[in-house]
Amino acid sequence: MTLEVTHGLRLLADIGGTNARFALQSDPAGGFDDVEVLTGASYLTLGDAIRAYLDGARARGMAVDSVRHAALAIANPVxxxxxxxxxxxxxxxxxxxxxxxxxxxxxxxxxxxALAMALPHLPPSGRQRIGGGIELPNRTIGLIGPGTGLGVSGVVPAGGRWIALSGEGGHVSFAPVNRDEVAILEALWSEYGHVSAERLLSGMGLELIHWARTSRRLKAADITTAALDGSCLECQGSVRVFCAILGSVAGNVALTLGATGGMYIGGGIVPRLGVLFEQSAFRARFEDKGRLGDYLARIPTYLITEQYPALRGVSAMLSDQIFCLHQ
Known part of the structure; x- marks a missing residue:
C-alpha cells in the first residue's frame, strides 16, 4: 500500500465557482509542488482545465506522466x-x-x-483568532466560508480519525435578527422568493445587501475597496451588516454541530476585509443566542489564513481512499 500511495506524483485540486487551484504532491505527508490557479470561465470543461494545468506543469519540468491518483475538492454536492x-x-x-x-x-x-479535514492539522500560523473562547481537544470543529457561494461543514472525531461532514448548510433559510435585516429580507423576497443564507453571505450577497440598503448596485470588490479606504460610508455600513450576519449564521452552525473544538471561517471574502472584519460585530453576534450565549462564548472562532488549506484536506482524504482500496 505504501508504494501505491507514494509512487509518482498525485494530482490535487480545489475547484471553486470562480477559480480552480491545482497542485502536485510527491509525498502525502509533505507540501505541494507547482501550485497554479486557473480561472474556471476560461475552460469549456473541467477536463480541459486539468489538461491545461498538467501541460503547463510538464513544460515546467514536472513528471506529470507518473500521475495515477487524483483528488478534487469541488464547490458542489457530490x-x-x-x-x-x-x-x-x-x-x-x-x-x-x-x-x-x-x-x-x-x-x-x-x-x-476537504477544507474541514484540514482544520485539525492547521498550524498556529495558519489561523487568526477572532475573540475569546478555548477550544476543547478531540471535539467537533465547525466551518463556514463565504466566497462565490457559502460553504458549511465540520469534522467529527471518531476513534483516532476525523470524519468530514458533507452538506449544503449554506442554503438554509436566512433569519434576520433586527429590523434593518428584516428590511433587507423583504427586499430580497420580492426578487427571489426563498432567501438563503448564501444569498447574503457570498460575493453576490454583499452586492445584494448594499443594493437593499442603498438602492445602488455596485460590485463586491468595489464595495470592499471603498469600505477599506474610507471613501464610502454606505459601503462600510454594508460590510458591517455582512460581518454581523456572518456572526449569526456561524453561531447557528456552532450550535447545530456542538462545535466546542472551535469554529473556523474560510472562503475568499473575509480575509480581504482586514480590520473591518476584526472590528465588526461578528463575534458579538456569534455569541448573541439568548440562553446559549455563555455556551458560545466558550467556543473560539478563527479566520483561516493558510493559503491553500483545502489541498491539505483533500490530500488526507486521498490517502484514506487509497488505503481503503488496498485493505
Missing part, C-alpha cells in the same frame, strides 16, 4: 457519479473523467468537506 456545478457551467461524470485522464483513482469530494 452525490453519485454525475456532477453539475451550482455556481459554474461545468457538468461531468466522475468515472468518465477518470477514464479520460487515464487515472487509477479519481476522488471527488465537496470542497468544504
Amino acid at each position: 452525490e453519485g457519479d454525475e456532477i453539475r456545478m451550482t455556481n459554474h457551467h461545468w457538468a461531468f461524470s466522475i468515472e468518465a473523467l477518470r477514464q479520460e485522464l487515464g487515472l487509477t483513482t479519481l476522488l471527488m469530494v465537496n470542497d468544504f468537506a
Whole structure:
C-alpha cells in the first residue's frame, strides 16, 4: 500500500465557482509542488482545465506522466457519479473523467468537506483568532466560508480519525435578527422568493445587501475597496451588516454541530476585509443566542489564513481512499 500511495506524483485540486487551484504532491505527508490557479470561465470543461494545468506543469519540468491518483475538492454536492456545478457551467461524470485522464483513482469530494479535514492539522500560523473562547481537544470543529457561494461543514472525531461532514448548510433559510435585516429580507423576497443564507453571505450577497440598503448596485470588490479606504460610508455600513450576519449564521452552525473544538471561517471574502472584519460585530453576534450565549462564548472562532488549506484536506482524504482500496 505504501508504494501505491507514494509512487509518482498525485494530482490535487480545489475547484471553486470562480477559480480552480491545482497542485502536485510527491509525498502525502509533505507540501505541494507547482501550485497554479486557473480561472474556471476560461475552460469549456473541467477536463480541459486539468489538461491545461498538467501541460503547463510538464513544460515546467514536472513528471506529470507518473500521475495515477487524483483528488478534487469541488464547490458542489457530490452525490453519485454525475456532477453539475451550482455556481459554474461545468457538468461531468466522475468515472468518465477518470477514464479520460487515464487515472487509477479519481476522488471527488465537496470542497468544504476537504477544507474541514484540514482544520485539525492547521498550524498556529495558519489561523487568526477572532475573540475569546478555548477550544476543547478531540471535539467537533465547525466551518463556514463565504466566497462565490457559502460553504458549511465540520469534522467529527471518531476513534483516532476525523470524519468530514458533507452538506449544503449554506442554503438554509436566512433569519434576520433586527429590523434593518428584516428590511433587507423583504427586499430580497420580492426578487427571489426563498432567501438563503448564501444569498447574503457570498460575493453576490454583499452586492445584494448594499443594493437593499442603498438602492445602488455596485460590485463586491468595489464595495470592499471603498469600505477599506474610507471613501464610502454606505459601503462600510454594508460590510458591517455582512460581518454581523456572518456572526449569526456561524453561531447557528456552532450550535447545530456542538462545535466546542472551535469554529473556523474560510472562503475568499473575509480575509480581504482586514480590520473591518476584526472590528465588526461578528463575534458579538456569534455569541448573541439568548440562553446559549455563555455556551458560545466558550467556543473560539478563527479566520483561516493558510493559503491553500483545502489541498491539505483533500490530500488526507486521498490517502484514506487509497488505503481503503488496498485493505
